[in-house]
Amino acid sequence: MADPRRVEFGDFLRSRREKLSPKTVGLPAGRRRRTAGLRREEVAQLAGIGVDWYIRLEQGRTVSPSVTTIDALARALRLSKTEHTHLKALARDGARGTFTREVVPPPIRRLVESLPHPxxxxxxxWDVLAWNDAAEEVFAFGRLPEEDRNTLLLMMTSKRTRKSYGAGWADVAKRMVAMFRATHDVWAGDPAFAELLARLRDGSPEFVKWWGAHEVHGTLSGRKTMTHPTKGVLHFEHTSFQANDDPALKLVIYTPV
Incomplete structure (x- = not known):
């Protein structure tokens, strides 16, 4: 069976190739095209690699491209810095292990509980593992079963969450899907991630559409506006930090503005 991570690698190449036109990369349009974007042989030409080799990469075959090849593909496909980093992560060899739900160390839990803001x-x-009272007032994580405490699942399938973001929901949700894509692809095929992906696909037609585009974005700070059923309109700046104890743990803070 094909390595799921290699399959995602090939799918990502194809999605970027289909978004480029010959004009964008300085190639003549040539004869009439039946599909959008560049042809495989054109990408291979731009990257300076063999067509058969490129086809094997896009098909998700078990091949190991060098750093030089990855960099050449990134230039040929006009990848952003985030997309380039994502491509390198997918090409990386080595055992990944099986995902297990993280445990928050007591000092970090106490720190979160002591903070005045959500x-x-x-x-x-993206499972929610610990939170403080201020976050409970806004997000009500404690009212949910443990398996539903996931920020992307709540954004895509919860009517309450969707209503709280109002007209801005689509922009926030679409960006979250692109941010999660960067994490998921590295863990492609893992049972826990496959289970979450199935729930998202079953519960959100918008997720299915945006997921198919294979967009990738990095984590960004920013502002969010939400409408709370009793507190009214809330404006926050949000930012996140990784824990030194376990880089998989991310602290997210919402500061009122």
């Missing part, structure tokens, strides 16, 4: 800890899969 704050919570998430793991690799």
């Amino acid at each position: 704050a919570y800890i998430t793991g690799r899969r």
Whole structure:
């Protein structure tokens, strides 16, 4: 069976190739095209690699491209810095292990609980692992079963969450899907990630559409506006930090503005 991570590597190459036009990369349009984007042989030409080799990469075959090849593909496909980093992560060899739900060390848990503003800890899969009283007032994590405490699952399938973001929901949700994609692809094929992906696909047609585009974004700080059923309109700046104890743990803080 094909390595799921290699399959995602090939799918990502194809998605970027289909977004480029010959004009964008300085190639003549040539004869009439039946599909959008560049042809495989054109990408191979731009990257300076063999066509058969490129086809094997895009098909998700078990091949190991060098750093030089990855860099050449990134230039040929006009990848952003985030996309380039993602491509390198997918090409990396080595055992990944099986995902297990993280445990928040007591000192980090106490730190989160002591903060005055909404704050919570998430793991690799974006499961919410710990939170403070201020976050409970806004997000009500404690009212949910443990298996539903996942920030992407809540954003894509919870009517309450969708209503709280109002007209801005689609922009926030779409960016979150692209951010999660960067994490998921490295863990492609893992049972825990496959289970979450199945729930997202079953519960959100928008997720299915955006997931198919294979967009990738890095984690960014920013502002969010939400409408709370009793507190009214809330404006926050949000930012996140990794824990030195376990880089998989991420502290997210919402500061009122």
